[in-house]
Amino acid sequence: METLVATVLIVIVFMVASMVLNSLFVGSFLHNENQVREELLQLQYQYQYGKLEIPYNDEVGAWNIAVKKEDWDTFNNIIFSASHNESNAKITFEVLDELD
Template sequence: MDVLKRIKGSTLMETLVATVLIVVVFMMASLTLNTLFSTTITTNDEPVRQELLFLQYTFDHGKLSLPYYGELDAWDISVQEQEVQGTKTIVFLAVNTINNREVTYTK
């Protein structure tokens, strides 16, 4: 009757300790992923880069009058003509009002 041989199991305390360890590991992983995702969302500047590229396109085709000022969510956008060492350049600038990040294109 080898089939009915008794198999040694774990005690209740071992099971509770293992459960607590698993919960702690999943909690730490969840907090890390939450921080990673929130940082990625707050530092995402792709929409404002697309807007600046669109403004460059409209300026190239004569549809944008200077100076230009606008807003996109938390970004203040400006397009101005500046003179640097006798050369006129067009500066496309976006400044985030929350964290003061800047995105700049010059033409």
């Protein structure tokens, strides 16, 4: 009888451990922002060297990427943003560009 109880407890412990690991891996894959951050940096590089037409919109996986320009008095404000379709996560950064 003790052997059966010990076996059941071991099976339960391993099941719980595998479910925890599975949720950790799924969470890390769903919330991985590296690819979209790299895309935003590439777009910034393209903008700095005149290769990017603004406004710019694209979709990378479940992320919507947008680059917009706001004209201010003495400079342009270039907004690079990405928003996740499912989790509503947002990544935004701005670049100030002086007018010539």
